Amino acid sequence: MPVALPDATEDELRAIIARHADLEGALLPILHELQETYGHIPAASAPLICAALNISKAELHGVISFYHDFRDAPAGRHVLKLCRAEACKAVGADALAEALLRKLGIDWHGTTGDGAVTIEPVYCLGLCACGPAAMLDEQVVGRADAEKLDRLLAGAGA
Amino acid sequence: MKIYLSQDSAAKALCAEDVAAAIRAEAAARGIAVELVRTGSYGMVWLEPLAEIDRGAGREAFGPLTPEDVPALLDGTLPGLGPVAEIPFFKRQTRLTFARCGVIDPLSLDDYEAHGGLAGLRRALDMSAPEIVAEVTSSGLRGRGGAGFPTGIKWDTVRKAQGDQKYIVCNADEGDSGTFADRMIMEGDPFSLIEGMVIAGLGVGADKGYVYLRSEYPDAIAVMTRAVELARAAGLLGRAVLGCGPSFDIEIRKGAGAYVCGEETSLLNSLEGKRGVVRAKPPLPALEGLFGKPTVVNNVISLATVPVIFERGAAHYASFGIGRSRGTVTLQIAGNVARGGLFETGFGMRLGEVVEEIAGGTASGRPVKAVQVGGPLGAYMPVSQFDTPLGYEEFDGAGGLIGHAGLVVFDDSADMLGMARFAMEFCAVESCGKCTPCRIGAVRGVETLDRIAAGDGAAVALLHDLCATMKDGSLCALGGFTPYPVMSALTHFPQEFGQSREAAE
Numbered sequence: 001m002p003v004a005l006p007d008a009t010e011d012e013l014r015a016i017i018a019r020h021a022d023l024e025g026a027l028l029p030i031l032h033e034l035q036e037t038y039g040h041i042p043a044a045s046a047p048l049i050c051a052a053l054n055i056s057k058a059e060l061h062g063v064i065s066f067y068h069d070f071r072d073a074p075a076g077r078h079v080l081k082l083c084r085a086e087a088c089k090a091v092g093a094d095a096l097a098e099a100l101l102r103k104l105g106i107d108w109h110g111t112t113g114d115g116a117v118t119i120e121p122v123y124c125l126g127l128c129a130c131g132p133a134a135m136l137d138e139q140v141v142g143r144a145d146a147e148k149l150d151r152l153l154a155g156a157g158a
Numbered sequence: 159m160k161i162y163l164s165q166d167s168a169a170k171a172l173c174a175e176d177v178a179a180a181i182r183a184e185a186a187a188r189g190i191a192v193e194l195v196r197t198g199s200y201g202m203v204w205l206e207p208l209a210e211i212d213r214g215a216g217r218e219a220f221g222p223l224t225p226e227d228v229p230a231l232l233d234g235t236l237p238g239l240g241p242v243a244e245i246p247f248f249k250r251q252t253r254l255t256f257a258r259c260g261v262i263d264p265l266s267l268d269d270y271e272a273h274g275g276l277a278g279l280r281r282a283l284d285m286s287a288p289e290i291v292a293e294v295t296s297s298g299l300r301g302r303g304g305a306g307f308p309t310g311i312k313w314d315t316v317r318k319a320q321g322d323q324k325y326i327v328c329n330a331d332e333g334d335s336g337t338f339a340d341r342m343i344m345e346g347d348p349f350s351l352i353e354g355m356v357i358a359g360l361g362v363g364a365d366k367g368y369v370y371l372r373s374e375y376p377d378a379i380a381v382m383t384r385a386v387e388l389a390r391a392a393g394l395l396g397r398a399v400l401g402c403g404p405s406f407d408i409e410i411r412k413g414a415g416a417y418v419c420g421e422e423t424s425l426l427n428s429l430e431g432k433r434g435v436v437r438a439k440p441p442l443p444a445l446e447g448l449f450g451k452p453t454v455v456n457n458v459i460s461l462a463t464v465p466v467i468f469e470r471g472a473a474h475y476a477s478f479g480i481g482r483s484r485g486t487v488t489l490q491i492a493g494n495v496a497r498g499g500l501f502e503t504g505f506g507m508r509l510g511e512v513v514e515e516i517a518g519g520t521a522s523g524r525p526v527k528a529v530q531v532g533g534p535l536g537a538y539m540p541v542s543q544f545d546t547p548l549g550y551e552e553f554d555g556a557g558g559l560i561g562h563a564g565l566v567v568f569d570d571s572a573d574m575l576g577m578a579r580f581a582m583e584f585c586a587v588e589s590c591g592k593c594t595p596c597r598i599g600a601v602r603g604v605e606t607l608d609r610i611a612a613g614d615g616a617a618v619a620l621l622h623d624l625c626a627t628m629k630d631g632s633l634c635a636l637g638g639f640t641p642y643p644v645m646s647a648l649t650h651f652p653q654e655f656g657q658s659r660e661a662a663e
Binding site: 088 | 167168170171172203204206332333334335336337338340341373374375376377409411412413414415416417428429430431432433434435449490491492493494495498499521530534564566567568569572577580584587588590
């Protein structure tokens with residue numbers, strides 16, 4: 001996850017859209033690259049995407065709002081995903097998450113006051129034999145406990 | 159000296175990268191030549207990070223390793239586990255689909271071929287399309303994603319369908335909690351999936367494949383993307399498969415965090431760039447699938463099993479298993495469990511044998527209370543059902559389902575009403591919204607379970623009614639199967655819902 005995200009210029013947005021526009025089913029690849037580049041889907045990209053793919057604003061909004069991954073505003077500088085699914089619950093994920101959220105003073109999807117980290121729920125990271133599982137940006141963490149999470153968050157500047 | 163170290167996500171999550179760095183640093187400090195080969199995982203997650211050292215007399219396993227173990231590892235003084243094949247958890251398995259996983263460098267096509275890879279495809283290239291499909295049909299392979307539909311029949315429908323364009327779509331949206339077989343094979347033996355998709359393309363006359371891979375698996379995305387590039391460079395994919403076959407190519411597409419996209423029709427909508435809303439069937443995707451074209455949608459494990467069926471022959475594959483459940487099941491043992499991981503075995507082993515003998519019971523050391531089999535939409539099986547043999551029909555008969563073969567073990571501290579409530583909550587969060595029983599039923603389910611938790615016994619009848627409506631009236635398995643965990647928790651643990659056992663039954 002980039003630390004300082006660039007502001008989008010129209011040329012850059014057009015370039016990203018053009019890179020994928022000829023794919024079959026181009027919309028998700030376009031949205032993924034926009035989000036990887038800017039940390040969210042910039043509002044300025046909407047009319048450009050609609051024109052490139054010949055879809056309506058409503059269709060685009062429908063897609064962006066359907067998927068948990070896409071944001072219309074940037075998250076914190078880092079995103080910590082905590083697994084809430086059954087296999088991790090079986091080894092204490094609920095208590096771990098509750099304690100962390102209480103400590104940070106935020107709820108699920110919330111961002112710490114300094115903008116360092118956003119906490120998101122995730123339903124399975126495929127680390128079900130070494131739960132509770134977590135993922136900081138793209139770094140996977142198994143057998144998470146309060147101490148490991150503290151260390152991760154300290155490393156992320158939170 | 160050659161050291162093999164797993165780089166599967168589970169190993170990474172348990173600090174395999176620190177161990178790798180320590181091995182490199184220690185080898186450099188000692189001035190010794192160590193070739194560090196990164197492999198997939200054998201699936202013994204409690205032993206990860208697991209390394210093997212070959213000092214010329216075969217591979218000896220060590221684990222779980224910490225960076226502090228590395229000097230002793232290189233000295234040869236660290237107590238080891240012996241050869242992997244002799245570790246009891248491994249020795250009891252029948253590894254067909256996962257034969258190479260853990261053994262080879264996942265991104266070495268040479269390694270892949272040296273361990274039996276591409277032999278199946280070469281055989282398929284000499285067969286006609288109907289023969290290819292017949293081979294899959296006679297292997298008895300059924301959809302490993304959960305539905306258990308016979309793969310050969312699906313392929314034959316697509317083969318016979320008219321269309322200028324056909325597709326092979328691999329469902330790698332493995333969202334079920336307690337499952338990680340797809341992730342492991344994609345990270346540990348990606349060419350087996352690619353080879354399986356190519357054979358599927360030959361069998362049905364498709365020249366384009368998509369792997370719809372969930373965004374929660376960044377490591378698997380990286381390995382699969384690289385494997386496709388390498389396969390193209392080597393001529394395994396492209397204009398003429400292996401230089402002599404028809405054209406076939408694969409694209410990796412990343413999901414966007416919607417659980418329901420693991421449902422095949424919603425996955426197809428997502429691939430098309432739409433909301434991942436479920437489609438009513440008919441039409442079947444086999445006839446009108448991706449962009450309205452005939453499409454094979456198969457799970458990762460189904461497709462990755464195809465090469466070994468062609469390599470060893472359908473009869474060999476079908477010689478394992480029981481009843482109509484042929485071949486091997488790739489069990490994923492998870493949750494509160496002493497020895498968790500991937501266990502591949504012929505269908506037929508009893509649930510209790512897996513949980514108690516293979517997995518060694520709970521990690522907490524407390525008694526097992528229940529095992530949820532088949533993901534978040536699967537039933538909670540209490541210890542009294544541990545005699546159930548692992549087979550599609552056998553589990554159905556016991557009021558459960560095998561699903562993608564994930565087993566999540568809970569100890570006696572589990573709150574079953576809480577788990578039932580979570581099943582409804584999860585369904586409400588992940589519902590695509592198309593059908594009412596799922597979209598509204600799940601929300602009402604959470605409310606009803608809250609009433610029961612608050613002591614309102616009259617709400618239990620309502621829960622029964624609601625679950626029946628969801629089961630019968632939902633368009634797909636999300637709303638249709640959420641009643642499995644809810645009703646199984648109520649039936650087997652009625653006292654936690656304020657009921658006597660007689661009242662619940």
